[in-house]
Amino acid sequence: MAAHQSSQAAIIEDDEVDYESLSPNSSMTANMLAGAFAGIMEHTVMYPIDAIKTRMQVVNPSPAAVYTGVTNAVARISSVEGVRALWRGMTSVVMGAGPAHAVHFATYEFVKESVGGNESGHRIFETAVAGGCATIANDALMNPFDVIKQRMQMHGSTYKSVPEAARAIHKAEGFRAFYISYPTTLTMNIPFTAIQFSAYESFSQMLNPTKKYDPLSHVIAGGLAGATAAALTTPLDVIKTLLQTRGSSQDERIRKCSSMKEAAKIIYETQGSWGFLRGLRPRIISSVPATAICWGSYEAGKEIYKRTTGEA
Template sequence: MATDATRKFTKSDLLPVPQPPTFHPQILVTPAHDGLHFWQFMVAGSIAGSIEHMSMFPIDTIKTRMQVLSSCPIKSAGIRQALGSILQTEGIAGLYRGIGAMGLGAGPAHAVYFSAYEVFKKYFSGGNPNNAVAHAAAGVCATVASDAVFTPMDMVKQRLQLSNSPYKGVMDCVKRVLREEGIRAFYASYRTTVLMNAPFTAVHFTTYEAAKRGLSEISPESANDETLIVHATAGAAAGALAAAVTTPLDVVKTQLQCQGVCGCDRFRNGSISDVIGTIVKKDGYRGLLRGWMPRMLFHSPAAAICWSTYEAGKSFFQQLNVVADDDDHGSSSKLIR
């Protein structure tokens, strides 16, 4: 009896219960946007900004000299005369005075600039890559953040760029300004800088995205693989247009950052209207357009360099992430087997 019962239970007609596969949990950090992590946007932006400003620094020096009234031997608004005056009195070294301050400020500021832009673009666009308003709004938010980082070093840079600048170098300028004028002097132009860069960035990013999209449509076969020439051309157009629109505020910014140095005027309250009034009184309304040509000559190639470098950096990191993901999936498959 016991034997029959045993046989009955041993030859069960029930299907075997499948065992769950071995589970190997993995913690994956998903890229935030465009297949990149946040820190990768920062690195790509930092490299792009540094290359842009360092390569175009001599033109920036000419622009600064032309925008400062009553400060230096340069009275003409011509680029050739300004360049000749600098080379004659100071040599080639005069074109690069203050580049150390630019090197210290450009990298961190552009890391903040591009990473903030990508974050806000993703947030505002709602998944629509053709949303021009989102691009403009993201650019404005990015510039408010980056200008807080860049403005102090920009002030130091412009004071060192002046002819007969009383400062020996970056650290000497920082120490003397802190001692003689206080920390507020480093941010005297911050409000003007933001008011200038907000429309500059809005025009810049909107034009860049639109131009890049338009150029890709002209050559549909390269739409999925955007070429260097597309980024450079779109960046150049965006930089030139944005620079032309915001030149008057750039003149005001230069005046505020250089006030009291090398014979530059010192303003009572540092308001934009006060500075504009002084400029118009001394040089007429054309004074508000001083340096517009070198400013466009700076921003057009600078933007082309910056955007092409930035997009190349993004492409590098995207490929790096794809390889890393493939390696992770391969390791997972081996573990499961």
């Protein structure tokens, strides 16, 4: 009887592993597989809202591509171009998000463990550092796919496939076109990720202080973290969109724009201060469920891997 109770206690103890302290309990393979799964889920589920955000952020769009809100954009795009237009370019995201997010989360867990982020207590700074490092690695892989995606999302895009878009962009603008927005992307995504990861850890601490397996707390914490980060970094996202879509613009000044500073100047002169907040609503609308799905999928993916392999 005592042996049976001891066995039950051991099983319960195994089930109550520190789920939030991922690195000590998971291998690099688990981190990468879970990260790839999370990245694909994050980008594909809310893709139509991301497409609307891109169109709303374009400077000097054609009259046919001016929308008064998310609902208006969905209705007009669906009726004029067909529902499939809202999903155009998603293949590029799928191709890039898997490997990029695998590297992202693997880097995050490695750096977080290295700088002491997994030690007890509220480790906001260490988490922010790990998130920043993860972003640099992620965006190095993802930026070209993001450029292709946004070109295919634009109103009037004639690209039928990712390879076609990639060849056309390279032929017209050279390889530099795929990375001209990289400095701006890092300028936006490093604080975005630092804010998101730190906020996620903070919300997780409040919602799940025992750090037991609790999918609901991960989803809620992820959504709140995404909303916070998205709202604070929208101005930089507007600048990034201008740089990534400049080759498709009819405005000669935009086509020749080559820096973050110049892009910001164009936005301010043509749209004023409010121009930096264009796309704020769809960005938040897409970020909340996207980051909730991302963190929920990541945590679930790691748990599935752990239980399948018997990894402690």
